[in-house]
Amino acid sequence: MDVLTPADPAASRTGPRPPRPPGPDPRSERRRAAWVGAFLTPALALILLLLLVPFLVTAWRSLFDDNGVTARFVGLSNYVALFTDPDFGRSLLNTVLWVVGTLVLPVLLGLLLAVLTHSVRWGAVARTAVVIPYALSGSATALLWTFLLRTDGAVNQTLSAVGLGGWQQEWLLHWPMNTLVMIVATTWQATGASLILFLVGLQTIPSETIEAARLDGARGLQLFLRIILPQLRPMTVVVVGMSIVNSLKTFDIVWLLTQGGPGTASETLALTMYRQTFTLNRYGYGAAVSVVLTVVVIAASWLYLRRQVRQRTGEAV
């Protein structure tokens, strides 16, 4: 909304300065604040109750050696043990691979497919084919890919049947290949979500903008990079932000395909947390992992969003 301010040069051109509007009525200000407070209170209460309190309880539990039956205060020992555990380094590395992989593949593919199929005749068919896997649950996806990727699974059998037996692999048994193929499996499922969001973004670009760019001679890649991509920026912020948070929390597909193994080779931070807490019944140690994971997720989201929001604010000024 445009607001006429005393500094507005247009205002000084149009005649004598108008009288300063009277100051806000304190009573109406208080009433307004009460209304705002009333609207915000349920949301704040829910965040406090469902996010902040459980986080503080988890952080408190991470200071105990707790087997689910007895608990003993051990200070920061769980964190010391975690940061000196060689498995933690692997888990962190895998999590980083997931973040990079799911940023590069589903987001880029989603963007590419959205742009390519947006205005072509049979685009809807292609889009449907990509979006259908998104409707499947993580468990169903994992079962399907287990069937495909096991050593005696469909991929290797197909390779053998077409005379490419030499290309057969133990897909899920060796690092980093197991992590990479699981990222591919996730890409198969998650690209549909990015595609939908980018399509929504494309539909919000005014057709006049595209036409004007075309009249100015912009075509193909130039049109995409100079006109379409900048217009998609708000949607890209959402898609990338969601992708970062989701990849940091990666759990279901890894748990169902490899259980984090062989050994702990394909474990992510979320799996380490689950294994320590629910398999080994080390609730304090598991709580320490979850605190670290929460800090990483919040830090990554904050750093990313702060940068994006600042840039957006800069554009608006």
Next chain:
Amino acid sequence: MSRPAPTDVVSVFNDNPTWTPGFQAAGRRLRPLSGFRLAPRAVPNVSNYQQIVRMSARTDSTTDLIKWWNGYRLRDIARSGIVADVTDAWDEAARRGWSDDTALRATFTHEGRQYGVPLYKSYFVVFYSRPAFERLGVDVPTTWQQFLDVVDASHAKGITPISAGGATSWESLIWFQQLVNGLDHRFYQDLTAGRASYTDDVCRRAMALWSDLYRRGAFSAPDASTTDLPARFARGTTAMCLYGTWNTGAFLDNGVKAADLGAFLLPPPPGGARSVIVESGVLAVSAHAHKLDAAHAVARAWLDPSVQTAWTGFLRDTSADPGVVPDVGTVRQVAAQVRRDRPTQAIRYWEASPPVLIEGNVQDLSAFMIDPTSSQATKTLSNMQHRADKEWKMWTS
């Protein structure tokens, strides 16, 4: 506040919903003996199940009876005080001649007292496909060399000799426990009690034997699924599988004819003696049960032959009472061989040491199955011992 189960019902919490008809059948036999029948409640996810038991056992929301695991997993909860002493049930079973199995009883013991009664007693045996053996022209092996001959014959004919999964599951312990215990039963007991080292000679020899079997092409891919095994047995594309007798029902329910399924105790490797790995579930009484006396009464009557007949008939597995054998050919074959050979018994590796130590070592063994070389064997044993040093200290602290 939760309420006790009604009148003549004792609740039993377990991690296997498919057991419900079995518990109900056993409950019908328990009713005239103890005055109570069973009301099973199940949570199918093992991790969730353990968590619920641990969290609820000290509250008034616990069930009266709890299914658990023996060995160190039982000691873990016994020393936390959430299960009750049922030594009298074992005494009664011994007095009545139902079960006087001191080796098994030891695995239910913490500080000289027993904290559960055996749900079943499974043996780790080699299941084999009779059609595959017939096609290969081989008999059940009685020596290690004969066993290797069967492996070689299968491999030569393009039949997978042994299905052995475990790349990402507990099953990686199966061949490790079998070979270490088969080579030296006393050493296996010392090893799992923390009195011997994973870097000792017996473990190195066991890993070398395991590597050698891989070199011979004895095993399936390490990510083979046990779920598919019955189909592969029925087709005759896999010859053998070392597994617990509790899996007998899965074979028979999934396409393997009773006449086509055989089982035998694996002969010991050179220098070893006959010994068998035993697995036994636990029926424990919750220390905070609403119906503590009723739960104790059920525990005392659990090993009664009539109850065991109903229960193991449903399971198609062996009972802690050697006199109760279900009418299933394969299980009878195993029971007969155990009676004849009288092998020493060793507790399954999964329950044989502190749980955290086992879980970590199982992951190392899974990694070994992916790369079963001598250098990886050395690294695996070293890691296992390193973990043992740490976890035994934690366990005793």
